[in-house]
Amino acid sequence: xxxxxxxxxYQSLWQGLAKDIAELEKPNxxxxxxxxxxxxxxxxxxxxxxxxxxxxxxxxxxxxxLADLVVRGHQQLYRRKQPIVHQLTSFVVAEFPxxxxxxxxxxxxxxxxxxxPALVLFLAILWQPDLVYTVTSPEQVSQFEExxxxxxxxxxxxxxxxTNMQMFGFYxxxxxxxxxxxxxxxxxxxxxxxxxxxxxxxxxxxVSGHLxxxxxxxxxxxxVIAHGSFELTAIAIAxxxxxxxxxxxxxxxNFTRLESLKRGAAVxxxxxYGVIIMLVFAAFIEAFWSSNNIFDPWQKxxxxxxxxxxxxxxxxxxxxxxxxxxxxxxx
Amino acid sequence: MLLDxxxxxxxxxxxxxxxxxxxxxxxxxxxxxxxxxxTIAYMILAIPISFxxxxxxxxxxxxxxxxxxYPVFFEVTxxxxxxxxxxxxxxxxxxxxxxVTFAPSLLRNLLRVVDLLPVxxxxxxxxxxxxxxxxxxxxxAAGTMxxxxxxxVRDPSFDAKGxxxxxxxxxxxEQRALLAFAERSKFLSSERQxxxxxILQPVIHAKDPVIAIKQMANTLVGKY
Numbered sequence: 001x002x003x004x005x006x007x008x009x010y011q012s013l014w015q016g017l018a019k020d021i022a023e024l025e026k027p028n029x030x031x032x033x034x035x036x037x038x039x040x041x042x043x044x045x046x047x048x049x050x051x052x053x054x055x056x057x058x059x060x061x062x063x064x065x066l067a068d069l070v071v072r073g074h075q076q077l078y079r080r081k082q083p084i085v086h087q088l089t090s091f092v093v094a095e096f097p098x099x100x101x102x103x104x105x106x107x108x109x110x111x112x113x114x115x116x117p118a119l120v121l122f123l124a125i126l127w128q129p130d131l132v133y134t135v136t137s138p139e140q141v142s143q144f145e146e147x148x149x150x151x152x153x154x155x156x157x158x159x160x161x162x163t164n165m166q167m168f169g170f171y172x173x174x175x176x177x178x179x180x181x182x183x184x185x186x187x188x189x190x191x192x193x194x195x196x197x198x199x200x201x202x203x204x205x206x207v208s209g210h211l212x213x214x215x216x217x218x219x220x221x222x223x224v225i226a227h228g229s230f231e232l233t234a235i236a237i238a239x240x241x242x243x244x245x246x247x248x249x250x251x252x253x254n255f256t257r258l259e260s261l262k263r264g265a266a267v268x269x270x271x272x273y274g275v276i277i278m279l280v281f282a283a284f285i286e287a288f289w290s291s292n293n294i295f296d297p298w299q300k301x302x303x304x305x306x307x308x309x310x311x312x313x314x315x316x317x318x319x320x321x322x323x324x325x326x327x328x329x330x331x
Numbered sequence: 332m333l334l335d336x337x338x339x340x341x342x343x344x345x346x347x348x349x350x351x352x353x354x355x356x357x358x359x360x361x362x363x364x365x366x367x368x369x370t371i372a373y374m375i376l377a378i379p380i381s382f383x384x385x386x387x388x389x390x391x392x393x394x395x396x397x398x399x400x401y402p403v404f405f406e407v408t409x410x411x412x413x414x415x416x417x418x419x420x421x422x423x424x425x426x427x428x429x430x431v432t433f434a435p436s437l438l439r440n441l442l443r444v445v446d447l448l449p450v451x452x453x454x455x456x457x458x459x460x461x462x463x464x465x466x467x468x469x470x471x472a473a474g475t476m477x478x479x480x481x482x483x484v485r486d487p488s489f490d491a492k493g494x495x496x497x498x499x500x501x502x503x504x505e506q507r508a509l510l511a512f513a514e515r516s517k518f519l520s521s522e523r524q525x526x527x528x529x530i531l532q533p534v535i536h537a538k539d540p541v542i543a544i545k546q547m548a549n550t551l552v553g554k555y
Binding site for chain 2: 025043044047048050051054057059060061063064067068070071074075078079080164165166167168169170172173176177180181183184185187188192245258261262264265266268269270272287
């Protein structure tokens with residue numbers, strides 16, 4: 001068949017497809033139902049025509065414009081739905097706690113790497129107070145002392161609402177950035193995540209140990225107990241996601257290392273969605289509740305304890321009785 | 332064409348998509364442009380902070396979003412193109428050549444903090460030199476790659492008139508070479524044109540090979 005004949009026969013087909021693809025490429029492009037149902041069939045036909053045109057050595061001009069349609073049609077036909085908005089609730093209610101349960105070996109490791117150093121250094125500082133300077137500088141220590149000194153305490157809200165807002169922004173910026181780094185550095189065979197988990201644990205242990213020695217326990221623990229439930233758990237999960245990255249590289253099993261990394265990363269990033277949500281919560285509590293001194297210590301301990309119970313029971317129970325607990329594909 | 336960086340991807344339809352991965356040079360420039368745009372955004376954010384103190388919290392949230400989500404936002408909503416990438420005519424795609432989606436985009440941009448270790452993206456550059464698609468660590472883990480935009484097929488205009496049949500055994504790539512010659516001849520001296528065209532003389536046996544090739548190009552695009 002001559003090229004001219006070929007073009008005459010099929011031109012309307014690829015021009016129609018080109019029009020539809022251009023429509024789909026617009027941000028809010030819509031097609032009629034009939035056009036959509038026939039899209040895949042028409043696309044396959046154009047792929048076929050492109051192959052024919054190339055094989056029959058029709059002019060490269062024709063071949064290249066058909067190739068352009070093949071690429072753009074492919075992008076439209078196989079594009080994935082972007083589920084962020086629609087699936088947010090199902091993610092929070094079921095998918096995230098399920099994922100955490102399924103990945104619990106990593107979570108336990110990360111939790112241990114965070115809390116054991118904290119506990120060890122806490123006890124060590126109770127016994128040898130000078131050990132606090134192994135992880136923090138003297139300036140930092142005096143800064144912390146000043147922050148939690150009961151004599152600096154003002155009755156009522158410790159900070160005005162403007163500072164609360166400012167601290168909210170700071171906690172969002174700082175804590176989520178820390179969790180991102182804890183996660184990302186896990187790709188270095190897990191070493192980075194392990195480092196950040198232990199380091200954050202040591203820092204927490206040092207500060208709490210030192211302030212206990214100084215006798216500021218009440219101001220300190222009433223401050224951290226509430227948001228700690230979300231924040232510490234989120235950091236542990238971020239570390240676990242990083243460990244997952246590192247482990248999938250170290251022990252790929254039946255996959256190539258690259259394939260194993262891709263699969264591990266696809267699961268880990270979902271854990272990170274949950275971490276972001278948790279840290280936004282934590283920042284909110286930390287900025288607007290933890291700093292508030294209107295309440296008695298026992299009330300703050302009660303709310304803090306309740307929040308810990310909430311976080312733990314969320315991960316233990318949420319999504320367990322809904323359909324599909326074990327029917328998911330991601331391991 | 333053994334030396335080019337083309338990466339062809341076979342689709343379920345049996346078509347192969349020609350993709351050209353972008354190396355670190357062009358990506359580096361794109362990144363510099365993005366950094367420049369972000370710096371300007373920071374400066375604009377800094378103006379209200381100097382007037383009202385209370386906006387500090389909002390500003391910090393904006394800084395956080397700019398720092399971590401600037402590339403994600405543009406890659407997801409603009410078919411894989413941040414402003415920098417767009418100006419360098421490159422974009423991010425998933426490994427199956429579909430526009431990049433949220434999860435892979437977030438993943439590759441979070442892992443950027445490892446790629447830029449220890450300095451100047453050294454990890455990313457070394458990694459991208461170790462694979463054919465110039466993927467940095469973030470791309471490897473997320474299953475994404477950065478490719479050049481495919482230039483739209485233009486209707487070219489050549490300076491010669493008339494048509495001449497193209498020998499039937501010319502392959503598509505050889506036809507592309509004819510077209511490229513006709514198109515680029517505007518930038519070549521007439522001596523250089525005939526010097527190049529004479530190479531084809533044993534195959535096309537024309538009186539004036541330069542005119543002949545341009546006329547063949549006319550035939551290829553259907554012009555007179």
